[in-house]
Amino acid sequence: MQGWEVGALSLFIALPAIPGSAADVEHGKALYRTCVACHTERPDALGPSLKGVVGRKSAALDDFRYSNPMRRANLVWDEDNLRAYIQDPQAKVKGNRMPYGGLSDPKDIDDIIAYLKVLK
Amino acid sequence: MATRLKEVDAIMVGMGWTGSILARELTKAGLTVTGLERGEDLSPRENFGLPGIRDELRYSYRLELIQDPALETVTFRHRPSESALPMRRFGSFLPGNSVGGAANHWGGQHWRYLPSDHLTRSRIVGRYGANAIPDDMPIQDWAMTYDELEPYYDKFDKLCGVSGKAGNLRGERIEGGNIFEGPRSSEYPTPPLIMTESGLMFAKAAKDLGYHPFPQPASNASRPYVNSEGLTLGGCQYCGFCERNGCEANAKAGPQVCVLPVLRSEPKFSLRSRSWVSRLSYDKTAKKVTGVIFTDTRTGEEYEQPAGIVVLSAYVFGNISLLLNSGIGEPYDPVTQQGAVGKNYCYQLSRMGVTLFFEDKFFNPFMGSPGTQMVMDDFDGDNFDHSALGFLGGCKIQLGHADGRPISYRPVPPGTPRWGAKWKKETANWYQRAARITLSGSNYANRYNYIDLDPTYKDQLGRPLLRMTYNFVENDHKVADYCMRVALEIARAMKPTMMGPPALRQGDYDTVPYQSTHNTGGTIMGTDPKTSVVNRYLQAWAADNLFIMGASTFPQQPAYNPTGPVGALAYWSAEAIVTKYLKSPGPLVHA
Numbered sequence: 001m002q003g004w005e006v007g008a009l010s011l012f013i014a015l016p017a018i019p020g021s022a023a024d025v026e027h028g029k030a031l032y033r034t035c036v037a038c039h040t041e042r043p044d045a046l047g048p049s050l051k052g053v054v055g056r057k058s059a060a061l062d063d064f065r066y067s068n069p070m071r072r073a074n075l076v077w078d079e080d081n082l083r084a085y086i087q088d089p090q091a092k093v094k095g096n097r098m099p100y101g102g103l104s105d106p107k108d109i110d111d112i113i114a115y116l117k118v119l120k
Numbered sequence: 121m122a123t124r125l126k127e128v129d130a131i132m133v134g135m136g137w138t139g140s141i142l143a144r145e146l147t148k149a150g151l152t153v154t155g156l157e158r159g160e161d162l163s164p165r166e167n168f169g170l171p172g173i174r175d176e177l178r179y180s181y182r183l184e185l186i187q188d189p190a191l192e193t194v195t196f197r198h199r200p201s202e203s204a205l206p207m208r209r210f211g212s213f214l215p216g217n218s219v220g221g222a223a224n225h226w227g228g229q230h231w232r233y234l235p236s237d238h239l240t241r242s243r244i245v246g247r248y249g250a251n252a253i254p255d256d257m258p259i260q261d262w263a264m265t266y267d268e269l270e271p272y273y274d275k276f277d278k279l280c281g282v283s284g285k286a287g288n289l290r291g292e293r294i295e296g297g298n299i300f301e302g303p304r305s306s307e308y309p310t311p312p313l314i315m316t317e318s319g320l321m322f323a324k325a326a327k328d329l330g331y332h333p334f335p336q337p338a339s340n341a342s343r344p345y346v347n348s349e350g351l352t353l354g355g356c357q358y359c360g361f362c363e364r365n366g367c368e369a370n371a372k373a374g375p376q377v378c379v380l381p382v383l384r385s386e387p388k389f390s391l392r393s394r395s396w397v398s399r400l401s402y403d404k405t406a407k408k409v410t411g412v413i414f415t416d417t418r419t420g421e422e423y424e425q426p427a428g429i430v431v432l433s434a435y436v437f438g439n440i441s442l443l444l445n446s447g448i449g450e451p452y453d454p455v456t457q458q459g460a461v462g463k464n465y466c467y468q469l470s471r472m473g474v475t476l477f478f479e480d481k482f483f484n485p486f487m488g489s490p491g492t493q494m495v496m497d498d499f500d501g502d503n504f505d506h507s508a509l510g511f512l513g514g515c516k517i518q519l520g521h522a523d524g525r526p527i528s529y530r531p532v533p534p535g536t537p538r539w540g541a542k543w544k545k546e547t548a549n550w551y552q553r554a555a556r557i558t559l560s561g562s563n564y565a566n567r568y569n570y571i572d573l574d575p576t577y578k579d580q581l582g583r584p585l586l587r588m589t590y591n592f593v594e595n596d597h598k599v600a601d602y603c604m605r606v607a608l609e610i611a612r613a614m615k616p617t618m619m620g621p622p623a624l625r626q627g628d629y630d631t632v633p634y635q636s637t638h639n640t641g642g643t644i645m646g647t648d649p650k651t652s653v654v655n656r657y658l659q660a661w662a663a664d665n666l667f668i669m670g671a672s673t674f675p676q677q678p679a680y681n682p683t684g685p686v687g688a689l690a691y692w693s694a695e696a697i698v699t700k701y702l703k704s705p706g707p708l709v710h711a
Contacts, residue, residue, distance in 0.1 A: 033344045033352075034343075034344050034354070034355060036344070036352050037344050037352045037353055037354025037355070037369065037370040037371070038354060038369070038370060040352070042381065044163050044164070044165050044381060044384075045165065046164055046165050046168075046169065046368075046370060065165075065166075067170075095171075097169055097170035097171055097368075098170070099170050099354075099357050099359065099368040099369045100357070100369075101357065
């Protein structure tokens with residue numbers, strides 16, 4: 001349960017934010033608000049559920065109709081792949097249909113990944 | 121023989137914005153509600169996703185989200201002396217045709233009408249005297265004031281996550297917002313979208329000339345927003361495919377994003393798509409409607425759906441047609457000026473503007489949304505002095521890149537050939553370097569602009585088509601001419617390399633090129649049953665359990681886009697039904 005450790009750690013160091021510190025789950029959760037416009041648990045959601053996405057194979061959910069590029073991507077959503085995808089979705093999986101331009105700040109990406117780890 | 125279905129408490133005829141809002145509010149109050157929709161059901165997940173949704177050919181030219189005129193259309197003539205002919209392809213206006221209605225393909229320009237727009241007649245008479253309104257302009261007041269409707273405007277804002285900047289917060293004027301707007305009880309739910317360079321250039325020029333530019337309020341959420349139904353809207357991605365397309369990012373408000381996800385899981389609500397209501401059952405003596413008759417468009421079978429309350433929540437034309445085809449209310453006659461159904465049909469002055477070309481600019485016009493425009497309202501409605509001008513009404517004037525799409529957005533300087541190598545060269549050269557000031561003007565009622573039933577042409581169900589008798593009149597041309605002078609003043613102040621010819625509002629109304637889907641009137645609100653169809657709660661004078669929603673209740677059309685007040689009125693009427701009508705069914709206003 002590495003995710004819990006990251007979460008617990010962040011409780012101690014989240015305020016004030018220390019530059020170069022470990023990922024901030026709470027900040028990641030705040031950033032994640034951008035994602036939940038599509039990535040919800042609703043059956044009619046525009047994006048697939050991201051619960052448990054860390055470590056999952058790409059295009060793995062049966063109840064979501066993924067784009068062909070995503071189906072062909074054949075990735076495991078480990079930290080490196082997630083980081084590259086969140087930074088520039090079209091560069092990582094060209095032609096995927098997520099309408100999102102990417103996050104530029106590496107710290108923001110770390111925080112979102114930290115939140116995705118605890119999102120189960 | 122129609123199959124009779126089990127009675128429900130309320131029926132919505134049409135499941136766009138107003139049907140969805142009313143269904144939500146009435147089921148919350150405990151009523152069983154059936155939503156009938158002529159078109160098919162859609163889901164944003166299947167229908168609005170990338171990459172298919174960014175398809176200009178499919179949605180802007182093949183009009184995939186638009187009503188099919190082979191099913192039902194209107195006939196058109198410019199004046200009563202002509203015979204009308206059916207519109208066989210929609211052009212000038214584009215009604216929606218599926219669950220979500222026209223809100224699936226609207227752009228999202230989201231206004232509250234000015235306080236003076238709610239009191240059009242009184243303000244004109246008060247300011248310019250009793251003779252200021254010509255006899256052939258049946259301008260009327262709204263049946264409620266801006267202040268009365270404000271809480272409902274606010275409610276609709278918070279359903280939609282509207283982006284913008286307040287210009288009047290609880291009476292305090294705020295520079296940078298629209299200082300002409302009525303007092304708002306709260307700031308916009310999300311801040312303005314990031315403005316285009318062209319919009320900022322326009323704003324600077326307008327401000328230097330002493331005007332009051334502000335960012336276009338838009339139902340394109342500028343950042344993720346949890347709405348009043350607990351649903352999350354996404355932040356706008358500036359993709360440039362707002363109008364005529366669904367939204368890929370859940371950022372453009374519409375029933376499919378803002379209401380239906382909760383309504384669909386409400387056990388008291390049932391949705392029947394592909395169900396086309398042909399008429400209402402009407403008991404004229406009792407002044408009640410008893411239900412509706414509809415046809416399943418897949419099987420052709422007819423059903424009777426009895427209901428305690430019927431809500432007409434179709435588009436303007438559907439509402440008028442159902443009254444006329446069910447014998448409810450008195451049809452308007454332009455000769456005697458008696459009757460109110462079909463009266464005060466109004467539209468919008470649009471397709472006016474001037475294109476500016478800047479050699480040294482690079483605008484990236486493909487990025488934007490309707491909210492990435494700057495607007496000025498100094499020459500709108502009652503915001504300026506009309507003494508000695510010889511016309512009533514005005515325009516909003518705006519600029520910004522909203523949708524520089526590959527097929528339709530091809531600005532070229534005057535004198536460019538319409539095709540060929542020279543055209544290709546010019547279109548490539550100026551695509552990035554042009555910007556257009558556009559004007560949208562009010563359209564006040566005229567005695568001879570009206571809707572009735574066509575004597576010749578019928579729809580697929582065998583009902584007479586609606587006949588539209590409509591033209592622009594002298595007042596409209598004068599509004600356009602006057603406001604264009606202002607637009608040109610700003611255009612020159614922006615110091616373009618060159619300017620195209622100003623597009624004015626000249627000659628007869630043309631039904632072919634797109635202008636706006638801002639058709640209004642025909643079932644107007646008022647205080648007198650002789651000159652209006654519904655009272656201040658949008659309850660029909662002719663039947664107390666019939667409520668009529670939408671822009672067909674507007675007595676005339678101001679310069680703004682109509683959706684904001686359409687949503688506000690839906691909440692206002694829903695509250696009257698729940699808090700007043702259900703307790704004591706009967707007329708809510710005694711004329």
